[in-house]
Amino acid sequence: MRAPADSDIAAGEILLSIENVSLSFGGVRAIRDVSFDIKKGEVRAIIGPNGAGKTSMLNVINGFYQPQQGRITFKGETRTKMRPYDAAHGGIARTFQNVALFKGMSALDNIMAGRTLKMRRGLLWQLLRIGPALNEEIVHRHRVEEIIDFLEIQAIRKVPVARLPYGLQKRVELGRALAMEPDLLLLDEPMAGMNLEEKEDMSRFIIDVNDHFGTTIALIEHDMGVVMDLSDRVVVLDHGVKIADGTPDEVKRNQNVIDAYLGVAH
């Protein structure tokens, strides 16, 4: 699960930068002139009150939304438009706020699906399941088993995900994203709806992913305790505008942030 050899960005250098990005839906301006960057190897949190534009920001990063203005530079390549497929190819993986798995498929198959982009043989070879395609599948399955071991979900390997509790579905989704061996992992509210124990488990997995595989992580989260513990740097959005950016401590002390969260008399 190392970063691909072609990425020559060293840890601590800028992996992704967002410059003056604006996004509107008709008259609604979801993101207004936001700039920030994500450094390789860090855990970067994007926080903000409801409707601040956090998920929109994530969707811009992975190419699901096209911003009307601004530039995105990922691994040194600048572009204004990127399709999700290109983003995935380029090494960006994500999980969703509402779990988006293939409900009828087993946990194993769901995570295998994350390997799709790494398959080199075509559909015909895959259907025949002989020779090179079979060997390739064995290699991919090995990787997937490492992820299953890593996330400690051996017991649910063959269970259809629809039958799993929410916390485990979230874990399978993380597994599928990890299977892509991403350079940048986007997590949209990884702890939403979890109980304390599940949150602790998930926090541990996020730290381990970052630590073990050196994966750069950008996450959106509501639970402030989690955010402050996990992340290296935090960017705060409110009504589509960036109001703070810095280490958790700096952000915590920022008056704009306090106002945004607690509300002020206008």
Add this chain to the structure above:
Amino acid sequence: MASSAHAPADTFPKLLVRNARMFGNRPAMRHKDLGVWQTLTWAQLLDDVRAYAVGLHRLGLRRGDTMAIVGANRPRLYASVMAAQMLGVIPVPVYADAVAEELSYVLAHAEVRFAAVEDQEQVDKILSVSDRLPKLETMVYDEKRGLRDYDHTRLHAMEDVIAAGRKALAEDASLAAWLDAEIAAGKGSDTSIILYTSGTTGQSKGVVLSAERCIGAGSDTVAFDKLTERDAALAYLPLAWVGDHYLNYAQGLIAGFCMACPESGDTAMADLREIGPTFFFAPPRTFEQMLTRVMIRMEDASFLKRQMFHYFIGVARRYGEAILNKQDVALHGRLLYWLGNVLVYGPLKNVLGLSNVRVAYTAGEAIGPDLFSFYRSLGMNLKQLYGQTEAFLYLTAQPDGQIFSDTVGPALPNVDLRIADNGEVQFKSPGQFVSYFKDDAKTKETMTPDGYVKTGDAGFFDSKTGHLKIIDRAKDVGKLVDGTLFPPKYIENKLKFFPNIREVVAYGDGRDFVAVMINIDLTAVGSWAERNNVVYGSYQELAGHPLVYDMIGKNIEEMNRSLAEDKVTAGAQVKRFLILHKELDADDGEVTRTQKVRRGFVAERYAPLIAALYDGSHEADISTEVTFEDGRKGVLSARVKVRDVATVPAAPTMGKAA
């Protein structure tokens, strides 16, 4: 049996060497890694253990030291036990789920210098109490994950220790000879292992077991159940429990069979199916859970399958056990059973992972007769055994063909069992423990002057079968006024096996006769009421219904008949009973949160009812304070009826049992 072929091995490392020679290419251990079962042959296992032992010796582990083993069933932890024993070091396994407090007590008491642990969790736990463990020097761990950034001056990965040992063995030819001498230096009288009791009664005690006694006991049962190197077992029981050390580790090494370690604690039942063990042990609770799972899934099956299932389970109930016990069964029954085996029993056992089971045991608590005969009727050779850590779990077991749900079998070969005057079971056995570690007072207390070990359990020999029956903890057994033994839990458990009865409290200690208070099971009795047009408005009304009293009275008479079959228990038949107007409830403090009756408290609270049981009256008034779910309190008053039950004269004695 293999062990007779060569000079008898009196330590486990010597057995390992023997197995590597005799069964070199046969599997010794299996472990599921990244979803694929990996096999370790006896030759490979010996090779690993030798390298590991050398590696540990280089880290400073010396003969006579103790080494803690903490973690789940993993090949490297079993190898740690073997490597320790190879060096003459005493392994001390500790329950993986022990909290830091318990762990520090055992590690400090056993004075461990080394600890072999599974993963980061255990390392953290031990580090958190390291200030209380001045003797602990070095820890080795199996799973590297998360430990990369730890201070490694006193911490080593097992993998690295083994690799270093292997390198040293390759570089220095004299090392192999030195290790051979170390193995040869091990004597049968050496301490092989110290197993700490789980400590349900006070502080846990370290039970010291010697190698020759462990092997002596293990060899006897391997012969008793005809276990060979072709058998297989799933090692999923806690590593620190005598059951795992005995059934899997000791028997595995003695017979040379393969021990499979589950992928993780959660996957044990799925792994069971993949491995298909031939030798299987599970506590009654596990068998019950398996059955419940089957029953729930049958509810969701199609109509046809459900009918087929219930029909053939009925057939199995009629003929299954008789066929298993090799009794005469009519041809018609045999044919039906054969068909049932093809259509239901075979596939069912396959789903549960029990297809290949040749010998299965259960122990630890009383098993319900229905549950027991369900598995046996499917053709699975499920038997019961009885033992304890102090006996290396080796006292009694049921021989093939002599199976009863309420006995634990006759004494095993070379076991000397006797019943003391107070009903306590005492033994001398091949696997008998040497002493409690650093606790001579306790050791003395447990031994009788003539060298028997007190089990603390009360029991008697069944006069019909000669098998031992365990009835209760010896300290809980009371006496009636005329001196008859009164085992409360035995009576309560017997009654609780009736589906209509949910909870029972028996009285009799210091009284003229035995009387019981009963809680009916609302689900079972309620559905009976529905089927029999008995109308009721509340639990209290149903409990007081004359027909319900009749039904429960019949149940008690039935139990009295079974008690009368034996001279020892005949006097403890129930003479009077009443059905309580409310369920015993943890909110009212009548039962513990784990649903154990708090006998003393109940006796105080229901004193007028107990008085009525013994003064001959047929009704009594009671009012008790109850706590509702929302915390409010109220008073519940009722008039409770008391009934007499017929007793049965004791059966004539059939001669004194063993």
